[in-house]
Amino acid sequence: MSAILSVDHVGVRFGGLVAIADLHLDVAQGEILSLIGPNGAGKTTAFNVMTGFLKPSQGDVRFRGTSLTGLSPHAIARLGLARTFQRTSVFPDDTVFDNVMIGLHGQGAQMARAPLLAALIGRAGAGERQLRARAEALLDWVGLGARAQEKAGALAYGEQRLVGVALALATEPAMLLLDEPVSGMNASETRVFVRLIRQIRERGITILLVEHDMPMVMEVSDRIVVLNYGRLIAEGPPEAIRSDPAVIEAYLGQGSAARRAAAEAQATREAAHA
Amino acid sequence: MRRLLPLALLASLLVLPLLLQANPYLLNALIITGILTIGAMSLNLLLGFTGQLSLGHIAFFGIGAYVSALTSLGFDVEIGFGHRIVHEPWPPAAGFLLAILAAGACGYLIGRLSFRVRGAYFVIVTISFAEVVRLVALNWVELTQGPLALTGIPAMSVGVPGLGNWTLRTKLQNYYLVLAVGTLCYLLVARLVGSRFGRAMRGLKENESLALSVGINATRTLTIAAVISAAMAGAAGSLYAHYLRIIDPDVFAFSTTVSMVIMVVAGGKGTLMGPVIGGLIFGLLPVALRPVMAPEAQWIVYGIVLIVILFVMPRGIVPGLSALLARRRPAPAPLLKPSPAVQR
């Protein structure tokens, strides 16, 4: 099994606070890997490092053989590594259709040699038509075709998540990082979403998932990695993880002190988003 | 509606001088308003479409005015070590083009430097930049005449090879020149906003992290927006210089930036018609207020009107009115408010 993404001994510290101590993992081409762990374990931080939103204090991330060190988020996106966000997954003031059009940004670049000039003199016609067709197809595929002309910010929570996925897919990624995609979804929405994840994988896209909904994680994952206090504590197929004593300890053994520490780590991460 | 309103406005602006019977005072007010409106449109490109509030926008306007004026007047300055730059006067049209280029170049510089910071920092860097430029214009007396003002700037002339050269001396000619440039700028912004580049700008404004994650290069996009915006402001400044035919460092006044910001915000930032409608209202408001109240009171009204508009129609007059006209049911409130952390 060849690794599409390798996280090589990455550490992240904010001032004196350790968000990730030492993370080392490989994601295999074509698998669905889940990253789980209690609040504050460092999952979102890991996502931010992989996608260039945070610079690791140590270590390196390689994607399809290319080191991502020093690359900006947009450059990483163009390499084919896409992600969704936990909290805000849409451009709220635009229609769903335009959201996807924005997502197709990188695709448009390949169509015109001088895109800005083309836009100014109005030569973007053919390329634009192609993009629009692709946006429509993509929306139909994720099941948002009927919502295309609605403001994305006005959609229900679950639908906004779907827009977020469509946006990420619009970049034609080789790998997709999903950050708590089903949180806030009801059971039937979650079921639909699981089907969508599988379909995405069938298109040949590798998936790394962060999620708290354990039944969902167990159902969809090929492999699971467990993080606690910024450290990898377990790794394996869902059945093995379910019975791993270290994992149970991590989830159940959270005393009030541990929870507070976790909350602090969470706050720091959010500051990092700002 | 979307296409009709701009066309109707253009048509009425085209025939307006006939209605006014070329009343020079009102024409003058309209020309100045038009020039400021072009400035407002250019500001809208940054403030409205990328969400970056530049309060130093007047710098580009003023640089355009000075470059254009100096190109057409000629100058002779010492640049140190005994070297001198001597420039013979060129026609104003060349000044106009150079003004656009120079302002655009400054836009590039400022874009590269100041988009490292966002929010309040960005605002203050841009203010500082404008003030430094103003102080240079004030103190580099050999080049700019400083506070003594550049006088005798030639009127704009338009030449067509083989057909001859026209100098636009009258108000009416200048009015149509400003209207023409304004229309061009409007079309340019409209084109840009509807393009892939425009979507990138909107994406950055609405959710920067998400925009980055779909491969939009923030620095590049914002810098290009700044260049185009600055170039447009420079064009407006050039029109201003050749129309008024005198400029002094007061063209860099902070209050003019504030006027432009008010025009954009009141009209509706991020809309095409917003700065035009806002420009017309706030450009002509002082003219309308002049006969009815004391000058100090006019400014008090100006300030209060700004606050009231922000309160009543926080998104501006154009979006506010079009929502009202459409009489649609109010859209359901967004269930998920974007987190302030990301918006910042």
Add this chain to the structure above:
Amino acid sequence: MDQLIQHLVNTLVLGGTYALLGIGLTLIFGIMNVVNFTHGALYTVGAYLMYLAVAALGLNFFLALPVAILGGLLFGAAIELLLLRPFRGSDIDTTMLVMIGAGIALQSGTLWVFGGVAKAIPSPFPEAPLQLGPVSVSWLRLFVLGAALGLIAVTYVMINRTRLGLAMRAAFQDADTAALMGVNVRLIDTATFALGSSLAAAAGALLGPVYVVFPQMGGLAEVKAFAIVILGGLGNITGAAIGGFILALAEELGAGYVSSGYRDAMGFLIIIAVLLYRPTGLFAKAERVG
């Protein structure tokens, strides 16, 4: 050499009031996330209140000072309640524009009420300066420096040693969490804006007698306050205090040895340089990530 010493003494005297201005502005930004474009107008209001108290009401100079500061406090509270509270939750650009509108209205208002002629505030200090060798400094300015340092100290104690200050600092760290912990964030906002405004008014009331009082005096003061705040890092009180003195030094030396025409450019050049070199200000405690 004598000239240099004189410049340094000037710096010290000027820096005190600059610091006062900067602290007021940085407090409001740090806690409320509002870029206060009424700061200059409030500085002007403070000076006019001082003028009214001394010249019109005939109050004792030392009594008039707290009256003016209290006036600034009330003015600030009124602005917060009337103009900022309705805009709670708006983005920073909107509140900034509201403040610009309010600033324009306030400044034009003072012109309307008091007219354009500058007013002088008589001071009880002797005209003859204090001579220290080749250097001289006026008694009034010494008093202003002392009062400014005193007010800075009071502010510092208030923020670091009182319950109100604790609540303010909590709101500064994280308004949402502070609200959850039972801090009345609305009250904190009003108190913060009032406190910041009273510091601006205090600077005006102190400098009014040193200079003259006129409606446009706030414009330049405001710009300098911004420079100071940027220097110190937005929201950093100690930074603002030090920033005030640095700006004063840069201006003095710039005007004394470079060119007096560019004196006021110093502040802006500092802003640009600092933001390019260290966007979070010279005295930011820790670099923010992202």
Add this chain to the structure above:
Amino acid sequence: MRGRLTLTTAILLALAATAAGADTIRIGVNEPLTGAFAASGTYVVNGAKIAADEINARGGVLGKKIELVIEDNKSNPTEAAAVAEKLITSDKTPVMMGAWGSSLTLAVMPKLAEYEVPMLVETSSSGKITTSGNPFVFRISPPSALEAETFAPMVAKLGMKKVDFLVLNNDFGRGAAVDFGKMLKEKGVQVGMTETMDQGAQDMSAQLAKLKASDSDTIMITSAVDQLVLLFKQMAAIGLKKRVITTGGSQNPDQIIAQAGSAADGTLHLTTFLPWIPEKTPDPKATESFIGEWKKRGFQFAGVTESFRGYDGIRAIAHAIEKAGKAEPAAITKAFWAVDFTGLNGPIRFAKSGPAGKESGQSRPDVYLIEIKDGRVVVPTL
């Protein structure tokens, strides 16, 4: 939509303005009533009103009352040009007075040439105004070169050896430094440094520290009165004790005395009006009646050193209209050359200045050197 509504309102208002009063002679007044020069502009307008009322009480001009159309140019050149445009085209004023500051006046001047309407310039001091070949400009205030020339005989008597300048960083200040510097050099006086300060600047201690360290014996200062007050206080504060001479005629010694107190003691000022010693003015009766009226209207006495120019300006315009025989721009322009009467600060009579064929008019007012001594204005004995 609102845009057009506002526009209609504006048009209606402007038309309404045009329709008013055809049985009066309108004189446009273009002065800064807000902004940096608000105080001075307001004084000038008040002086102008006194002159207009006085003239109207005597039956007006050509049998008609005169009416001042006063507009605020906001201390801003663009506005000044716009205001001129409005006064000429919308209010149809055949003659104007304005626009206080030199940059304001310079901004208006192209409009004068464009519409061929004359303007009386009451305050501006830039040499450019009367040397740029605008035949519609008639100035009663002295340009700084003229002021320097009048001051020249006093240089030797004062025993000046080396002079530094501290001037406002605008045409007013820089122009004065150049013209006085030239005159002083011709008189064999050394000219040291020229320090500048911005219009709104309040703290000049850095410049003063530099001047204190210089070896000159005299500092010549050109600025508006508010800044002079600050300068004198700050000079006292840093112990700067050199001879100080202010120029520009806009100093307002009474305000200086009231606000700077003993710090202003011993300072010398070049002024163009002597309201403190009416008997020494060219037309004592007129001076006394003007000051009397000024006080009667409750204005501060300190304002007369500005307002007398507005008063004399309107009187000069009235003389021109009378001589023209009709209230038309061309006739009034021609008639300005025939104006000859004694103003509050000397004869008002226009001499030709500037390029031949397109000369502007320049009157030559008296210039006085006064001293502030023990809180009073005196004429020093040289």
